[in-house]
Amino acid sequence: MNQHHVRAAVFSAGSWGTAVGKIMADAGTSVIMHARRGEIADTINTTHRNPGYFPDVELPHTLTATTDPAAALDGADFLVLSIPAQSLRTSLAAWAPHIGPDTVIVSLMKGIEIGSGLRASQVITEVTGIPAYRVAVLSGPNLAGEIMAGQPAAATIACPDEDAAHRVQRACHTPYLRPYTSTDVTGCELGGAVKNVIALAVGIADGMGMGHNSQAMLITRGLAETTRLATAMGAHPATLAGLAGLGDLVATCSSPLSRNRTFGTHLGHGMTMAEATAATRQTTEGVKSAEAILALAAAHDVEMPITEIVSELLREKVTLDQAASALMQRPPKPER
Numbered sequence: 001m002n003q004h005h006v007r008a009a010v011f012s013a014g015s016w017g018t019a020v021g022k023i024m025a026d027a028g029t030s031v032i033m034h035a036r037r038g039e040i041a042d043t044i045n046t047t048h049r050n051p052g053y054f055p056d057v058e059l060p061h062t063l064t065a066t067t068d069p070a071a072a073l074d075g076a077d078f079l080v081l082s083i084p085a086q087s088l089r090t091s092l093a094a095w096a097p098h099i100g101p102d103t104v105i106v107s108l109m110k111g112i113e114i115g116s117g118l119r120a121s122q123v124i125t126e127v128t129g130i131p132a133y134r135v136a137v138l139s140g141p142n143l144a145g146e147i148m149a150g151q152p153a154a155a156t157i158a159c160p161d162e163d164a165a166h167r168v169q170r171a172c173h174t175p176y177l178r179p180y181t182s183t184d185v186t187g188c189e190l191g192g193a194v195k196n197v198i199a200l201a202v203g204i205a206d207g208m209g210m211g212h213n214s215q216a217m218l219i220t221r222g223l224a225e226t227t228r229l230a231t232a233m234g235a236h237p238a239t240l241a242g243l244a245g246l247g248d249l250v251a252t253c254s255s256p257l258s259r260n261r262t263f264g265t266h267l268g269h270g271m272t273m274a275e276a277t278a279a280t281r282q283t284t285e286g287v288k289s290a291e292a293i294l295a296l297a298a299a300h301d302v303e304m305p306i307t308e309i310v311s312e313l314l315r316e317k318v319t320l321d322q323a324a325s326a327l328m329q330r331p332p333k334p335e336r
Ligand SMILES: NC(=O)C1=CN([C@@H]2O[C@H](COP(=O)(O)OP(=O)(O)OC[C@H]3O[C@@H](n4cnc5c(N)ncnc54)[C@H](O)[C@@H]3O)[C@@H](O)[C@H]2O)C=CC1
Pocket: 012, 013, 014, 015, 016, 017, 036, 082, 083, 084, 085, 087, 091, 108, 109, 110, 111, 142, 143, 144, 145, 281, 282, 283, 285
């Protein structure tokens, strides 16, 4: 019997795109990375490394790169999208004509679009016209650097079509990555987007010199407000207690590898937004998504005090001390 060789196109060759490209290649999938810059594609093809992100890690030789979106997408079973959430709409519109009729799209993005308030999977269906059952999301506690080092991790793959979720699961199951399936796309995406804002808060607290009690308070109450929003938008509460909720929140809020947490730490040390931005090279989704998440909270009549105060800090409307006391001086209430 002729065995179909599974192929994935990964757009683009940033930190998480490269890591997921490696995962899929290690799982036996042929991978073509789409890089915007020719020199990155050439370097991946000739040295099997992506030196701008992971100079020390050799990539599997079944992973190649191109700058040509049509070539990358030709015959692809999966289109894996890993670019900044706010650039998704424009970038995807240019790539969409090359997407095949059976290609399943896998979103790795953890952000909410400013203005529309849409989750990445919703932007994808809107821009491409591809039905939701062909769009999956992969989320969870997955700091790219640890995955590239081959450390054990798990992720959730959510898609309304369970069969599609299983296909993605098979295409990225390796000895170091254990993917679970789910149908709760909303819960997975909101868990991933809101944890970035909570990680900013934890980083800010850490930068201000606060210890683990304060940080645990923000993580726990952060999970409470994430769950409130997600369930109001139709998510299953168990998803928020799972890998794409609590799991990712704990990893991101604990790790110095997190860009969001690190950005928060810069602010907590007293940097201005301009200084913290200048000190940050890679995508920091929470900085952009905080405002969009707050708009969703307002639309669904959900209280999100931590997101609200982080958003005010990001807009430089309050000082660090004002932010801390605003949270602590909220009216006492039952724990929910
Ligand atoms: N790095 C990580 O550990 C993880 C990241 N993510 C998510 O993956 C997504 C991508 O993040 P990273 O790969 O970490 O970011 P990154 O900053 O390392 O890479 C972003 C990639 O997108 C490309 N890009 C940048 N601006 C673009 C634009 N305007 N149009 C098209 N392409 C553009 C860049 O060339 C680069 O290849 C984010 O939503 C992030 O939340 C999710 C899990 C883990």
